[in-house]
Amino acid sequence: MELILKNIGEELDESQVLFCPVLEGKEATLAMIKSLLYEDEKLIFAQAARENFLAKKGQSLVITDDTQTVILLGTGIKKKLSVEDWRQLAGQMIAHLRKIKAKKISLHASHWLKGNKDVSLLGQAIAEGLDLANYSFDKYKKADKNKINPNIEELIVYLEDKHKNDFSHGFEYGxxxxxxxxxxxxxxxxxxxxxxxxxxxxxxxxxxxxxxxxxxxxxxxxxxxxxxxxxxxxxxxxxxxxxxxxxxxxxxxxxxxxxxxxxxxxxxxxxxxxxxxxxxxxxxxxxxxxxxxxxxxxxxxxxxxxxxxxxxxxxxxxxxxxxxxxxxxxxxxxxxxxxxxxxxxxxxxxxxxxxxxxxxxxxxxxxxxxxxxxxxxxxxxxxxxxxxxxxxxxxxxxxxxxxxxxxxxxxxxxxxxxxxxxxxxxxxxxxxxxxxxxxxxxxxxxxxxxxxxxxxxxxxxxxxxxxxxxxxxxxxxxxxxxxxxxxxxxxxxxxxxx
Incomplete structure (x- = not known):
């Protein structure tokens, strides 16, 4: 997996899937949807209401268009995300990638740093969660041709330039x-x-x-x-x-x-x-x-x-x-x-x-x-x-x-x-x-x-x-x-x- 760090404000990436954690509650959900700048955001609001998405733990909202799939991940947390929350959210990313074929994925650090600004720990937790969740022991089993095995080639992370070294070192350590x-x-x-x-x-x-x-x-x-x-x-x-x-x-x-x-x-x-x-x-x-x-x-x-x-x-x-x-x-x-x-x-x-x-x-x-x-x-x-x-x-x-x-x-x-x-x-x-x-x-x-x-x-x-x-x-x-x-x-x- 190649880690690609980009500055906030750079032209939007060409990743196949963007993952966005959301704090629990209707207000946080609406704010996240607005931040994504969809032209037809009313349709997204309606989808969230129809699926009763309130960002509770384990909930997700999958938004798909012709260019990219955006997945909102419910955290079940109202104020501050912990290191373990980040790990679990990264695990949720892998769970979705077992259903969607995608080799290039992305995230915005600002979506993840809710009440917790430790960028190095964020990088560490995401690396741990992705690798640990993607583990399987199947060396003695015949390959299942219908099974989607997550194979992330590129992880693109948008964050401030001053935080790149901290995130990179944390990710390597994790x-x-x-x-x-x-x-x-x-x-x-x-x-x-x-x-x-x-x-x-x-x-x-x-x-x-x-x-x-x-x-x-x-x-x-x-x-x-x-x-x-x-x-x-x-x-x-x-x-x-x-x-x-x-x-x-x-x-x-x-x-x-x-x-x-x-x-x-x-x-x-x-x-x-x-x-x-x-x-x-x-x-x-x-x-x-x-x-x-x-x-x-x-x-x-x-x-x-x-x-x-x-x-x-x-x-x-x-x-x-x-x-x-x-x-x-x-x-x-x-x-x-x-x-x-x-x-x-x-x-x-x-x-x-x-x-x-x-x-x-x-x-x-x-x-x-x-x-x-x-x-x-x-x-x-x-x-x-x-x-x-x-x-x-x-x-x-x-x-x-x-x-x-x-x-x-x-x-x-x-x-x-x-x-x-x-x-x-x-x-x-x-x-x-x-x-x-x-x-x-x-x-x-x-x-x-x-x-x-x-x-x-x-x-x-x-x-x-x-x-x-x-x-x-x-x-x-x-x-x-x-x-x-x-x-x-x-x-x-x-x-x-x-």
């Missing part, structure tokens, strides 16, 4: 955020017969090969064993697929302000092991590597986003499968820190692999760690299908992540880490047990399990993304069914602004 997200979506959507630990490792290697600022280290089973990551290896025992430990590292061109580790859970298929899941609960367990997908999606664009901090991406990738060699309930394993874990249930395996991933991250001298994991069904019970649960041992870290999640339109809710619940993870035969002694508060006790492997001087946040990692139905107009790529945009915004 494109990177969207591309990292769609990369993560692709990985989550891959079936498990393709998405193996080796496939995940190859993705990391391809990213590093394309970026001089990124290096990667892939450890095989023997190398993992030398580091005494026996908790990770225990989960892998039932699978014929070889485990891979992935360590990506991004170094900025300037002196790094800090070192950050992003740790992604990388179970490429989770059958539950010998504590096997029922069939209906196993069907979508290809998504149990969504945390790893977020890390790799983020790294696919991190060099372009160029944060001024050193970032490490760490993934313990394996399958959790039943077999004669699989780990058994009652087994005791030890992580690389020497802490013993009683395996009471083999279907609580992600936290066991993270015990080694988190330990490894801290061994690199990193004092700020964020992990992402499809860890518990309990967080879905607590927060529903759209929210991630955020846990953190540092208030500023938690607040920063929540701030940028809100800006990214990714829903998170902070949950507590009560010390009195730690006793629920106690084991009679090991340092800790991988499931608690109660069925209640499962997301909290899982987070407390992870905290046992965090050093006292490490700032740590845990994102339980079990709910929003995969959309069982479209979340909004730019987040379709399937892998969501949750967390990529939040974390890139956080890193960029450090």
């Amino acid at each position: 494109s990177y955020l969207a591309w990292g997200t769609t990369k993560a979506r692709d990985l989550v959507n891959e079936p498990a017969n393709h998405m193996t630990p080796s496939f995940l490792a190859e993705q990391a290697q391809e990213i590093a090969a394309l970026n001089k600022n990124i290096t990667v280290k892939i450890l095989d089973k023997e190398q993992i064993a030398k580091l005494k990551m026996n908790a990770f290896l225990a989960v892998d025992k039932g699978s014929i697929e070889d485990p891979k430990f992935i360590h990506l590292k991004y170094k900025p061109n300037v002196k790094a302000k800090d070192k950050i580790a992003l740790v992604g859970k990388g179970i490429t298929f989770d059958s539950g092991g010998l504590s096997i899941k029922p069939g209906e609960a196993m069907e979508q367990m290809k998504i149990d590597m969504a945390g790893a997908a977020t890390v790799i999606g983020l790294f696919s664009v991190i060099a372009q986003v160029a944060p001024k901090v050193e970032v490490h991406g760490i993934i313990a990738a394996c399958e959790n499968m039943p077999s004669g060699s699989a780990i058994k309930p009652g087994d005791i394993v030890t992580n690389m820190q020497g802490k013993s874990i009683e395996i009471a249930n083999t279907d609580a395996e992600g936290r066991v692999t993270l015990a080694d991933s988190l330990a490894y991250a801290q061994k690199q001298g990193i004092k700020q760690v964020v992990d992402l994991a499809t860890l518990t069904g309990a967080v879905m019970v607590a927060l529903g299908p759209d929210y991630a649960g955020l846990f953190a041992n540092d208030a500023k870290l938690a607040n920063d992540i929540l701030t940028f999640a809100d800006r990214a339109g990714e829903k998170m809710w902070q949950l507590p880490l009560p010390k009195e619940y730690k006793k629920l993870n106690q084991s009679k035969v090991a340092d800790i047990r991988n499931i608690p002694s109660t069925r209640y508060g499962g997301a909290i006790t899982a987070a407390l399990f992870l905290e046992e492997f965090i050093n006292k001087d490490t700032k740590w946040a845990h994102l339980d993304i079990a709910a929003p990692a995969y959309a069982e139905r479209p979340v909004n107009i730019y987040t379709p069914l399937g892998g969501v790529g949750f967390g990529v945009r939040t974390l890139l915004e956080w890193l960029k602004n450090m």
Whole structure:
């Protein structure tokens, strides 16, 4: 897509479709129609009245003549458009372009800057909304000859000359955020017969090969064993697929302000092991590597986003499968820190692999760690299908992540880490047990399990993304069914602004 910026007042463009957001209400609708300078505006007023177009959210008014289609997009907002409103409106543009064949589209920035004059954020949000809404995963399906796939060749934006650089930079940045997200979506959507630990490792290697600022280290089973990551290896025992430990590292061109580790859970298929899941609960367990997908999606664009901090991406990738060699309930394993874990249930395996991933991250001298994991069904019970649960041992870290999640339109809710619940993870035969002694508060006790492997001087946040990692139905107009790529945009915004 080529972005073409033109001055206000230049001769009207030759785009096929012009998109115009409208604040809610009859007055705003009439004012917008008048501003378009139709000779027969009374006919347009009549059309708006006939279709009861009052610019409510989701409403649209399509005005067609021989030269151009103009689409008024209802915002449902009466005064001020937010970044998320802009994203949603860009998604509405794609929805219309699935019905109208158009390669050249346009918009007037003045129509969009209603109560919000941040031109850079406008460019960013439009880029995100267009790319994210236009995503589909259909590589394994035959092409539908009757389907209109939006293919925007030119986006023409009319705005003041002094705002062109801000809009252009914002648009470029938003494109990177969207591309990292769609990369993560692709990985989550891959079936498990393709998405193996080796496939995940190859993705990391391809990213590093394309970026001089990124290096990667892939450890095989023997190398993992030398580091005494026996908790990770225990989960892998039932699978014929070889485990891979992935360590990506991004170094900025300037002196790094800090070192950050992003740790992604990388179970490429989770059958539950010998504590096997029922069939209906196993069907979508290809998504149990969504945390790893977020890390790799983020790294696919991190060099372009160029944060001024050193970032490490760490993934313990394996399958959790039943077999004669699989780990058994009652087994005791030890992580690389020497802490013993009683395996009471083999279907609580992600936290066991993270015990080694988190330990490894801290061994690199990193004092700020964020992990992402499809860890518990309990967080879905607590927060529903759209929210991630955020846990953190540092208030500023938690607040920063929540701030940028809100800006990214990714829903998170902070949950507590009560010390009195730690006793629920106690084991009679090991340092800790991988499931608690109660069925209640499962997301909290899982987070407390992870905290046992965090050093006292490490700032740590845990994102339980079990709910929003995969959309069982479209979340909004730019987040379709399937892998969501949750967390990529939040974390890139956080890193960029450090």
